[in-house]
Structure formats: C-alpha cells, structure tokens
Amino acid sequence: MAPDRRTNHPRPQRHRRRDREVVEAAERVFYERGYSxxxxxxVADELGILKGSLYHYIDTKxxxxxxxxxxxxxxxxxxxxEVAARDDLDAIGRxxxxxxxTVEYNVQHLPRISIYYHDVQRLTEARRAAIFSRRKEHESFLTELITEAQRAGQADPAIDAGIVTNCIFGTAIWVYRWYRPDGKSAPVDLPDLCARFVLSGVVGPAASLTSVQSTNRLV
Amino acid sequence: MAPDRRTNHPRPQRHRRRDREVVEAAERVFYERGYSxxxxxxVADELGILKGSLYHYIDTKxxxxxxxxxxxxxxxxxxxxEVAARDDLDAIGRxxxxxxxTVEYNVQHLPRISIYYHDVQRLTEARRAAIFSRRKEHESFLTELITEAQRAGQADPAIDAGIVTNCIFGTAIWVYRWYRPDGKSAPVDLPDLCARFVLSGVVGPAASLTSVQSTNRLV
Amino acid sequence: MAPDRRTNHPRPQRHRRRDREVVEAAERVFYERGYSxxxxxxVADELGILKGSLYHYIDTKxxxxxxxxxxxxxxxxxxxxEVAARDDLDAIGRxxxxxxxTVEYNVQHLPRISIYYHDVQRLTEARRAAIFSRRKEHESFLTELITEAQRAGQADPAIDAGIVTNCIFGTAIWVYRWYRPDGKSAPVDLPDLCARFVLSGVVGPAASLTSVQSTNRLV
Amino acid sequence: MAPDRRTNHPRPQRHRRRDREVVEAAERVFYERGYSxxxxxxVADELGILKGSLYHYIDTKxxxxxxxxxxxxxxxxxxxxEVAARDDLDAIGRxxxxxxxTVEYNVQHLPRISIYYHDVQRLTEARRAAIFSRRKEHESFLTELITEAQRAGQADPAIDAGIVTNCIFGTAIWVYRWYRPDGKSAPVDLPDLCARFVLSGVVGPAASLTSVQSTNRLV
DNA sequence: TATGAATGAGGCTTCATTCAT
DNA sequence: TATGAATGAAGCCTCATTCAT
Structure with missing residues (x-):
C-alpha cells in the first residue's frame, strides 16, 4: 500500500519484471503448441490474466x-x-x-531454442531479417575459429569451414530435439560428450590421441 | 461401380496419382507457412481447386x-x-x-524433412504415437550399428551409443536447416563430407588416417 | 432442386442478386448507425446470415x-x-x-446519399481518392454549365462559378438532411421548388420574370 | 475546499480552461476520425495525457x-x-x-459544424432530443423571417417557407463540406457571396436589380 | 490530478468442416 | 468429382471504463 521508498523507479522495476513473466509464459505456451x-x-491463461490485459505488454502476438x-x-x-576472451586457448580449445x-545452454533452455528454430519463419519480414542478421554473425564466429584451426594444422582442411560449422551446429543444437531433463536419457556430462564427438567424431581419440586429448576437460 | 474397361489404369490408379498431388501441394504449403x-x-489454392473439393481427398486437415x-x-x-543389406561392409562402413x-535424401527432400521435424507435435495423440514408434525403430537401427562398432574396437567406447546416435542425427538431419539448393552453399559431395565429419570430427583423418581413410568413398 | 435450364449462367445470376442484397443491407445499417x-x-443480422457467411461476399467491411x-x-x-444529352435546353434549363x-434522386435514396456524405472519409486512402476523383468530375459538369450560363448573360457573373456550384449543391443535397418521406414535410414537387430556389433565390421570380419563368416547369 | 486566496483566478477558472482544452482536443480528433x-x-493522446486521466474530466466518451x-x-x-436585435433591418435584410x-461562423469552425451534422445521431436518446429541440428553435427563427418577408411582398410566396428555410440552410451550412481555409478556393467575401446567392439565386440581380441590390453590403 | 494496469465486452476476420446442387 | 454457400467457433486486437496507488 505504501509506495516503495527505497527507489525512485518503482514502476519501471515492476513493469520489467512483468515483462519477463510475459515472455516466459509465452515461452512455455509456444513450446507446447508452436507459435502459430x-x-x-x-498465453494470457498461462499468466492468469485476461487476453485484453496482455495487450498492455505487447502490441501484437x-x-x-x-x-x-x-x-x-x-x-x-x-x-x-566468453569464448572470444579466452586467448589462453588455441582454436581447437575454443x-x-x-x-x-552451447550444449549447456540448450539443455537449460530447451523451450526457447526449440521455438527459435521452429518459429523464426513466422516473423514478419523486417524482424526476420533482424534475427537472421544476428544469426549470421554467430555463424561467422564459429567459421573463423575453424579456419584458424585449419591454418594451424589442427583441423582437417579437407572439409570446407562453412560446412564444418553447420555440422558442429547440428550436433550442438540438435540436443534440443532429443534431450529431456526428466528422463535419464542424458548424463550430466552431455556438453563434454558432445564436444568430444565434434572434435573426433565416431572414431574417437583412439587413433588421434595427441590433438584431441589435449583439449578435453581443459575448460 | 464397374471399373473402367477401356484402359488398364482403373480408377484406383488415377485416384492414387491425385492423392500424391494433394500431398505434394500440402508439402509445399506446410513448408512455407508451417502446418498450423x-x-x-x-492447400486448395496450391492445387487449383476449391476448398470444399479438397475434402473429397481428405477427412481432416x-x-x-x-x-x-x-x-x-x-x-x-x-x-x-539398403544399409542393413550391405553385409559386405563393417559397422563403420555401414x-x-x-x-x-540420409544426407542425400534430406537434400532432395528439404520440405518434408522440415515439416517432419517441426510439425509432428501437431498430430493428435494416436497418430503422433504411431510416428514416434517408427522413429524409435529408426534410431535403434543406428544405435545398434554404433554399439557394434564399439564392440569391434572401431568406435570410441567412451561415449554412450545413444548419445552418439543423436550426435550423428544432428549432423545428418541439420542439413535441412542450412542447405539451400539454389545457392552455392554446398558442393555436390555434401553427403560425403558429412559422413567424413561424423566419423572423424573436426580434427579429421590427419591424426587417424587408417580407420577413417578406409571407409571413405567406398559406397 | 432441378438446375435452371433456361440459362447457362445460373450461379453468377444468383450471386449478383445476393450481392445486391448485401449492399442494401449494409445501406440500411450504415444509415442508422454510421459506418464506424x-x-x-x-449487417449479417440484417441479412439473416452469420457474420462469417457474410465474408463470402466481401473481403473487408x-x-x-x-x-x-x-x-x-x-x-x-x-x-x-441525361442532362448533357438535352441540347434542346439552354444552360439555365439544364x-x-x-x-x-438530383433532388429526386436524393429523395428516393436518402440513406445512401447520407452515407455518401458522412462516411467517405472512412475509406482508406486509395479508395477515397477514387471516389474523390469521380466527385471532381461531377462538380466540373455543373461548374461548366454555370460558366456557360454566365457567358450567355443568363446568370449573375458576379459570383465565381465554383462557388455557385457549391451553393447549388448545398441546396440540392441538403435535402437528405431534412426531408423525411413518411412526414408531410415536403410536397411532391420538392424537386421543382428546389430548382426554383436555386435559380431565383428567396426573392423569387417576382422581379425577374422573363429569364426564370421561361425555364420553370419545362422539363 | 477553500478557494485559493492568492489569486483572483480560483480553481473553477483553471478547471474551466482545462475543460475547454479537452473539448477542443475532442473536436480535432472527432473531426478527423468521426465520433465512432x-x-x-x-483524445487523450491529443491532450498529451493518459486515457485514465481523461476520465477526471468526463464520465463517458x-x-x-x-x-x-x-x-x-x-x-x-x-x-x-444579434440578428433579432437588428430592428433597423427589414426581413430580407435580416x-x-x-x-x-452563419457562413462566417461555419468557415471559422469547420470541425465542430462537421461533427455537429455527422454525429448528433450518436448521442443517446435524451441528449439527442435536447439538441434537436434547440435545432428546432433555430429553424423556426429563420422560417419566421421568411414568412415575414413573404407577407411584406419581398419574398416569393410560391415556395413554402419551411422549404425555403431548408434551402437556405443548405447553402449556408454546406460550406463546411467544401470550403478549406488553406486553399484559395474561397475569397474573403464568401459570406457575402452566399447571402447574395440565397437572395437571388443563380440568375442574380441582373433581372431583379432593386430588391436584391438594396440588401447587399448593408450589414 | 495523474498514472497505468486490469477488465470484459465486442469488433473484424479466418478457418475447418459440411452439404445441397 | 467439383462447387460454393453456409456454419459456428475461434483468433487477434481494440475499446470504454474502473480503480488502487
């Protein structure tokens, strides 16, 4: 009842908190039913407010x-x-x-990663372009790491760095499709296992001890 | 009721062709806009018929x-x-x-693979279960191959076969998300490159010549 | 039940009739409540169909x-x-x-004239422009008649023809605001009375017998 | 409760000023978009306050x-x-x-005249009746002037005074539909031109010099 | 006075589906 | 088979109004 005296921005605070709740409710709902x-x-039901009230926080769905x-x-x-800042690591290590x-993040945020990959196409032109532009930057970061590793003789130069980038994304992101936290389907070291797979594939370090070994478990 | 006697392509044939056209129209439309x-x-527009007419071929969307x-x-x-029949190949080869x-198929059928992974959840319970059951079989096939390779000392036993299965799926299926036939983004040997990545990862055959080399280009 | 055999366009016919009913229902409703x-x-209620069904005939309100x-x-x-074709009449006569x-028409179509003048502004840009363009043509027709009468010495040259045009419109169109068919507020010769007012104003033909007299009651 | 003693502009004054701003904001908005x-x-946006705040000044829209x-x-x-007080003028002069x-007023208050004629119907029963009652009085005033002019032989007795009233209104009010202050569409003497038209119509004083002439420019 | 969140009704439009022809 | 009108539910969004702060 008494206004909050400890801060002179009481409203924005509350508004921002509500904003987060709104996005989180949308996250749960979109994850379950898809955006369309x-x-x-x-979403309003999930928040426990009326449909009309939701429009205080958004302009459109x-x-x-x-x-x-x-x-x-x-x-x-x-x-x-974080990765870019680790100049103590070589390209492979990074x-x-x-x-x-990435795997850690995906495992902890399955719903929004799922939505990210299933529903970007539902955005209208301008916004879709905005997201794609950021995605492009993201990809470039990884592609450059791979190119660097190839130049350093640490990575197979036989495969185009762009393709390797996508193969790595495949492994790291696909996690959102099969990992389910409640089941016992994944051990706690899933991020580590995925990194290992990405570096040395199915065949594993058996035949390539040095290069891979040195980068495992070091982060 | 009487079959058409003037041709050896009785009704069912024509009917089946139309059915395929219907599914293909749905494929294009769902790919672009998502099922929901x-x-x-x-879909009717894509087929050039009226909405009401479409219901001669389907009961529900x-x-x-x-x-x-x-x-x-x-x-x-x-x-x-096909893979199961190749008993001339060892586990790694298979x-x-x-x-x-799989990559070949995905590249040639981007739309339906995309729909497959984005929209299964939209099926009602019974049908979703039917699809999931077939998917499970599919996964088991690969998991068993991996287990076999591990037993034969050809594959890294340090990673759970189920997880490796999913990592491989990630690489092979993810293709539908980034490969676009019109661009120059992928060379013709994409399937081969993906297989190579899956087997030996980023590090590649440089450090593990024997095992990987022997399986390349052999199919 | 039997299809109409007398014509090979049975559907368009019925569709067009329905289209007219739709517009007429809208006319009654918009007249009473205004477009907005x-x-x-x-409108659907007025037609006795469901709201959704109305959208078979329109795309938007x-x-x-x-x-x-x-x-x-x-x-x-x-x-x-019709007026343009009467070259047996001089400018004043026309x-x-x-x-x-115009007065006859307005008296018989009060609702749509009312809607025309109250709700054009509710049209979106392009359509509003289309209507205004036609209105402009309409005005020009009258303005030219007046100019012609002025040149012929039949009309007061002291007032700009454009302004006279609008004064005439005022008298002729305003009818829609006060004439009500059910009351006894207007005699049957309202169109004639308005024409007389327009030509000779309040003062009337008393002082200007020749010019006005000759044009009254001649059409 | 206690009036402000430091100034001779107590609350009511300030209140009234704000009230006027509110009505003027509504005027601009209703003019542009129509009441409905x-x-x-x-309206709140036009005033630069929030919607909820507007309800301090009004109970309903x-x-x-x-x-x-x-x-x-x-x-x-x-x-x-003013007109009634001018007993130095005869009926025609008045x-x-x-x-x-009236034309002067309309030209200076286009928006509210426009709203007056387009949106009275949106008032609820009681208030609409109140407005109509005042309008009736207004009309009667003019009708009586016309009757007086007819009795005095100054006006054409051939047209019912009620109809002439409406014809005059048409000319005088219609101005709100076509006059736009920014254009050059109207000379400064528009009120005079309209009065002239109303008195002598299209034909003008050419054939009726005396009666009309005497009333021009005399006010 | 002013705020802004909330309400609940209603507005425009789309949609999956049905059915008489 | 094909049509296209009709249905009724639902979807997105706006709105007048209220109220605690």
Whole structure:
C-alpha cells in the first residue's frame, strides 16, 4: 500500500519484471503448441490474466515471439564473448569450449531454442531479417575459429569451414530435439560428450590421441 | 461401380496419382507457412481447386500432415533396408553409408524433412504415437550399428551409443536447416563430407588416417 | 432442386442478386448507425446470415462502404448523361433539370446519399481518392454549365462559378438532411421548388420574370 | 475546499480552461476520425495525457460529443440574438445578415459544424432530443423571417417557407463540406457571396436589380 | 490530478468442416 | 468429382471504463 521508498523507479522495476513473466509464459505456451498453434488467449491463461490485459505488454502476438528470439541472441552473445576472451586457448580449445557452452545452454533452455528454430519463419519480414542478421554473425564466429584451426594444422582442411560449422551446429543444437531433463536419457556430462564427438567424431581419440586429448576437460 | 474397361489404369490408379498431388501441394504449403499457419484454403489454392473439393481427398486437415509424415518413414525404411543389406561392409562402413544416404535424401527432400521435424507435435495423440514408434525403430537401427562398432574396437567406447546416435542425427538431419539448393552453399559431395565429419570430427583423418581413410568413398 | 435450364449462367445470376442484397443491407445499417458505429455483425443480422457467411461476399467491411459509394456515382452518372444529352435546353434549363433530377434522386435514396456524405472519409486512402476523383468530375459538369450560363448573360457573373456550384449543391443535397418521406414535410414537387430556389433565390421570380419563368416547369 | 486566496483566478477558472482544452482536443480528433471511429485514447493522446486521466474530466466518451454540440448551439444563439436585435433591418435584410453570420461562423469552425451534422445521431436518446429541440428553435427563427418577408411582398410566396428555410440552410451550412481555409478556393467575401446567392439565386440581380441590390453590403 | 494496469465486452476476420446442387 | 454457400467457433486486437496507488 505504501509506495516503495527505497527507489525512485518503482514502476519501471515492476513493469520489467512483468515483462519477463510475459515472455516466459509465452515461452512455455509456444513450446507446447508452436507459435502459430498457440493463441494469445493461451498465453494470457498461462499468466492468469485476461487476453485484453496482455495487450498492455505487447502490441501484437508477434512481439512475444520476437522478444523471445532476441533474448536467445543476447544469451548467445554472452557465450561468444566468453569464448572470444579466452586467448589462453588455441582454436581447437575454443571450439570445444564453444560447443560445451552451447550444449549447456540448450539443455537449460530447451523451450526457447526449440521455438527459435521452429518459429523464426513466422516473423514478419523486417524482424526476420533482424534475427537472421544476428544469426549470421554467430555463424561467422564459429567459421573463423575453424579456419584458424585449419591454418594451424589442427583441423582437417579437407572439409570446407562453412560446412564444418553447420555440422558442429547440428550436433550442438540438435540436443534440443532429443534431450529431456526428466528422463535419464542424458548424463550430466552431455556438453563434454558432445564436444568430444565434434572434435573426433565416431572414431574417437583412439587413433588421434595427441590433438584431441589435449583439449578435453581443459575448460 | 464397374471399373473402367477401356484402359488398364482403373480408377484406383488415377485416384492414387491425385492423392500424391494433394500431398505434394500440402508439402509445399506446410513448408512455407508451417502446418498450423497454413490453411486448408492455401492447400486448395496450391492445387487449383476449391476448398470444399479438397475434402473429397481428405477427412481432416490433419490427414495431410499424417500422410506426409508416413511417407517420410516409408522413404527412410528404404535407406535402412539398403544399409542393413550391405553385409559386405563393417559397422563403420555401414554408418558411413547410412549418413550418406540420409544426407542425400534430406537434400532432395528439404520440405518434408522440415515439416517432419517441426510439425509432428501437431498430430493428435494416436497418430503422433504411431510416428514416434517408427522413429524409435529408426534410431535403434543406428544405435545398434554404433554399439557394434564399439564392440569391434572401431568406435570410441567412451561415449554412450545413444548419445552418439543423436550426435550423428544432428549432423545428418541439420542439413535441412542450412542447405539451400539454389545457392552455392554446398558442393555436390555434401553427403560425403558429412559422413567424413561424423566419423572423424573436426580434427579429421590427419591424426587417424587408417580407420577413417578406409571407409571413405567406398559406397 | 432441378438446375435452371433456361440459362447457362445460373450461379453468377444468383450471386449478383445476393450481392445486391448485401449492399442494401449494409445501406440500411450504415444509415442508422454510421459506418464506424455499425458492426459487420449488424449487417449479417440484417441479412439473416452469420457474420462469417457474410465474408463470402466481401473481403473487408470497407468493401461494403466502397460498393455503396461506387453505386452512388454510377447513379449520378446517369443523371449527368441525361442532362448533357438535352441540347434542346439552354444552360439555365439544364441547370434546372440537373437540380430537379438530383433532388429526386436524393429523395428516393436518402440513406445512401447520407452515407455518401458522412462516411467517405472512412475509406482508406486509395479508395477515397477514387471516389474523390469521380466527385471532381461531377462538380466540373455543373461548374461548366454555370460558366456557360454566365457567358450567355443568363446568370449573375458576379459570383465565381465554383462557388455557385457549391451553393447549388448545398441546396440540392441538403435535402437528405431534412426531408423525411413518411412526414408531410415536403410536397411532391420538392424537386421543382428546389430548382426554383436555386435559380431565383428567396426573392423569387417576382422581379425577374422573363429569364426564370421561361425555364420553370419545362422539363 | 477553500478557494485559493492568492489569486483572483480560483480553481473553477483553471478547471474551466482545462475543460475547454479537452473539448477542443475532442473536436480535432472527432473531426478527423468521426465520433465512432475515434477512441478515448485518441483524445487523450491529443491532450498529451493518459486515457485514465481523461476520465477526471468526463464520465463517458459521449460527454465529449455532447459538450461540443452544446457549444455549437450556444454560438448559434449569439448569431440569432444579434440578428433579432437588428430592428433597423427589414426581413430580407435580416435574412441576409443571418446568412452572412452563419457562413462566417461555419468557415471559422469547420470541425465542430462537421461533427455537429455527422454525429448528433450518436448521442443517446435524451441528449439527442435536447439538441434537436434547440435545432428546432433555430429553424423556426429563420422560417419566421421568411414568412415575414413573404407577407411584406419581398419574398416569393410560391415556395413554402419551411422549404425555403431548408434551402437556405443548405447553402449556408454546406460550406463546411467544401470550403478549406488553406486553399484559395474561397475569397474573403464568401459570406457575402452566399447571402447574395440565397437572395437571388443563380440568375442574380441582373433581372431583379432593386430588391436584391438594396440588401447587399448593408450589414 | 495523474498514472497505468486490469477488465470484459465486442469488433473484424479466418478457418475447418459440411452439404445441397 | 467439383462447387460454393453456409456454419459456428475461434483468433487477434481494440475499446470504454474502473480503480488502487
């Protein structure tokens, strides 16, 4: 009842918190029903407010999707920054770290990664372009690491770096399709296992001890 | 009631051709707009008939999705059968072949693979279960190949075969997300490159010449 | 039950009739509540069909308004053509005829004239421009008649022809605001009285017998 | 409760000024979008306050419209009083004066006249009746002037005074539909030109010099 | 006074499906 | 088979109004 005296920005604070709740509700709903299959009503229900009230926080349903996808890119940026900052690691080491962090993130944020990959296409032109532009940057980061590793003789130069980038993404992102936290389907070291797979494939370090060995478990 | 006697292509034949056209129209439409975002009207438009007429071929919109997904599994079954029949290959060789064939298929059928992975969840319970059951079989096939390779000392036993299965799927299936036939983004030997990545990872055959080399280009 | 055998276009016929009913229902509803104040539901109710069914005949609510306004211009065009064709009349005679016909039309179509003048502004840009363009033509027709009368010494040259045009419109169109067919507020010769007012004003023919007299009652 | 003693502009004064701003904001908004098409939000935006705050000045949206229309009648009353007081003028002279004043007013208050004629119907029963009652008085004033002119032999007795009233209104009010202050579409003497048209019509004073001449430019 | 969140009704439009022809 | 009108539910969004702060 008494206004909050400890801060002179009481409203923005509360508003921002509510904003987060809104996006999180949308996340749960879109994850379950898909963006197109979910209704604004569903999101409002999840929040326990009326459909009309939801429009205090958004202008259109698409806003919910866009905010969600933007947040994914903000999170990804954190990972990239961390990896880029580790100049104590060589290219292979940084690739391994990148894969570990990405898998960790995906495992902890299955729903939004799922939405990210299933529903970007539902964005209208301008916003889709905005997201794709950030995605491009993200890809370039990994492609450059691979090129660097190839130049250093640490990575197979026989495969185009762009293709390797996508193969790595495949392994790291695909996790959202099969890992389920409640089951026992994945051990806690999933990020590590994925990094290992990415570096040495099915065949494993048996025949390539030195290069891979040195980068495992070091981050 | 009486079959057409003037031709050896009785009704069922023509009917089946029309059915394929219907599913293919749905494929194009669902690929572009997603299952939930596409309307029956859109599919009818794609076929050049009226919405009401489309209901001569289907009972519900969901039928279109289900038929599409069933066809994917029929196609996949062909691949699995081929790989299983190759008892001249060892486990690693068969894994490589499996990856090649899968990537080939995905590259040639981007839309339906995309729909398969984005929209299965839209099926009603019973049909979703039917699809998931076939998917499970599919996964088991690959997992068993990996287990076999591990037993034969050809594959890294340090990673759980189930996880390796999913990592391989990631690489092989992810193709549908980035490969675009019109661009120059992928060389003709994409299936081969993916198989190579799956077997030896980023590090490549440089440090593990024997095992990988022997399986390349052998199918 | 039996298809109509007398014509090979049975559907278009029925469709066109229904189209007219739709526009007429919209006319009644918009007249009573105004375009913005009327709902698509109201129009559907007036037609005795469901709201959704109405969308077989229109794409948007605005279509109803636009069709209505277009019809007004089609009707007006008929009047203009008739007046233009009467080369047996001099300019003053044609002005008188024009006023009579316009007042007659307005009296018989109060609702759509009312809608025409109250709701054109609700049209979206492109359509509003289309209507305004036709209105401009309409005005020009009258302005030219006046100019002609002025040149012939039959009309007061002291007032700009454009302004006279608008004063005449005022008298002729304003009818829609006060004439009500059910009351006894207007005698049957309202068109004639308005024409007389337009030609000689309040003062009347008392002081200007010749010029006005000759044009009254001659059409 | 206690009035502000430091100034001779107590609360009511300030309140009244704000009230006027509110009505003026509503005027601009209703003029542009129509009463039904405008939202309370639009009016609040125009005022630069929030929608909720606007409700400190009004109880319902309809209040805004009603106040606006009441003000129109207050203004009109001023004109009528002025004309009625001019007993130095004969009936024709007073009609001319009335037309001039009305046109002047309309030209200076296009938006509210426009709203007055387009949106009275949106008022609820009781208030609409209140407005119509005042309008009736207004009309009667003019009708009586005409009857007087007819009795005095100054006006054409061939047309019913009620109809002439409406014809005059048509000319004088219609101005709001075509006059636009920014264009060069109207000379400064528009009120005079309209009065002249009303008195002598299209034909003009050419054939009726005396009666009309004597009333021009005399007010 | 002013704010802004919330309400609940209603508005425009789309949609999957049905059915008489 | 094909049509196209009709249905009824639902979807996205806006709105007038209220109220605690």
């Amino acid at each position: 299959g979910a209704s604004v009503q569903d 698409e806003d919910l999707l866009f905010r969600l996808l933007e947040e994914v890119h903000e999170d990804v940026q954190v990972i990239i920054s 690739i391994a770290l990148y894969v570990r962090r | 975002g596409a309307s029956v009207q859109d 969901e039928d279109l999705l289900f038929r599409l997904l069933e066809e994917v599994h029929e196609d996949v079954q062909v691949i699995i059968s 894994i490589a072949l499996y990856v090649r064939r | 104040g009327a709902s698509v539901q109201d 605005e279509d109803l308004l636009f069709r209505l306004l277009e019809e007004v211009h089609e009707d007006v065009q008929v009047i203009i053509s 002005i008188a005829l024009y006023v009579r016909r | 098409g405008a939202s309370v939000q639009d 309809e209040d805004l419209l009603f106040r606006l229309l009441e003000e129109v009648h207050e203004d009109v009353q001023v004109i009528i009083s 009609i001319a004066l009335y037309v001039r004043r």
